Amino acid sequence: MLVRNVAWSDFPELREIYYLLYEERDQGFPIGITLFADRPSLVDEIDWFAGGYRHVLAGEDLWSVAEIDGHVVGACTIQRLGRGPGSEHGHVGVLGILVHREHRGKGVGSALLDHALAAARGRFDLVRLSVFSVNTGARRLYERFGFVVSGHVPRGVKRGSEYLDEEEMVLLLDPVPAPLTNA
Ligand SMILES: CC(C)(COP(=O)(O)OP(=O)(O)OC[C@H]1O[C@@H](n2cnc3c(N)ncnc32)[C@H](O)[C@@H]1OP(=O)(O)O)[C@@H](O)C(=O)NCCC(=O)NCCS
Structure with missing residues (x-):
């Protein structure tokens, strides 16, 4: 498996992974x-990808993709919450992750x-995410990487007529302390 930064040519496979969710x-x-x-149209997806890619090229966001046998099988984004100059949310990254169902x-x-969290150190002070409360597998994965639950949002999602609760999770990216020296 290779994990690397997103490329412009990744669009068709990323769109396919997303469409499979529907x-x-x-x-x-x-x-x-x-x-x-309803599943977004191809035109909507092109707009979404171009917008996201633009923020990566501008150095604002991070977008990692995983490749197996030359095919993209998953992606992780960390998008900057505050984009304007001097935004008081400019230090916050919002994480999203998706892996192809067969992988x-x-x-x-x-x-x-x-890959994504290593790149985030030094660029963001903290990373936030929302996860469905019932998505216990994903929650366990985030906890393994040091995320802690910072809040519970009852009925945070409405899918059709059904409500789903969400957990807010956060990872503080404190700078790695310099090693102690005897000097
Ligand atoms: C959540 C997700 C990104 C995890 O990626 P993954 O490649 O399955 O994760 P890994 O194989 O590295 O880690 C597996 C861990 O995640 C858990 N997990 C979460 N969802 C899983 C799934 N559908 N299948 C298998 N394992 C899953 C496993 O229990 C395992 O935990 P463990 O190591 O404590 O046993 C992926 O399952 C996915 O894309 N799910 C659908 C979309 C989604 O839920 N995204 C998260 C939104 S907040």
């Missing part, structure tokens, strides 16, 4: 990520978090 939902699988009622549970998500 198939999973329609087949009745519980999807731990917020979706739209889950094999360490791809962990490798993506390793």
Whole structure:
């Protein structure tokens, strides 16, 4: 597996991984990520990708992708919460992660978090995320990387007529202390 920064040419495979979520939902699988009622069009997806890629090129956001046998199988983004000059949210990153359904549970998500969080140190002071309370696998994964629950949002998501609770999680990226010397 190779984990690297996103490239412009990754769009078709990333779009496919995202579209598969709508198939999973329609087949009745519980999807731990917020979706739209209808799958966004290709035009909407192009806009979304171009917008995200632009922020990466500008050095504002981070976007890691995992590749297996030359194919993209997952991605992790850390988007800057405050973008304007001098924003008081400019130090906060918001994390999102998604792995192709056929590649889950094999360490791809962990490798993506390793890559993205290493890159985030020195660029963000903290990383936040929201996770469905029922998504216990993902919560355990985040806890393994040091995220702690900072809040509970009852009915944070409404999917059709069903409400789902969310947990807010946070990881403080304190600077790594310099090693002690005897000098
Ligand atoms: C959550 C997700 C990104 C984790 O990636 P992954 O590649 O499956 O994670 P890894 O293989 O590195 O780690 C597996 C850990 O995650 C857990 N996990 C979470 N969702 C899982 C799934 N669908 N299948 C298998 N393991 C899953 C496992 O229990 C395991 O925990 P453990 O090490 O304590 O046993 C991925 O399962 C996914 O894309 N899920 C659908 C979208 C989603 O829920 N995104 C998170 C939104 S907050």
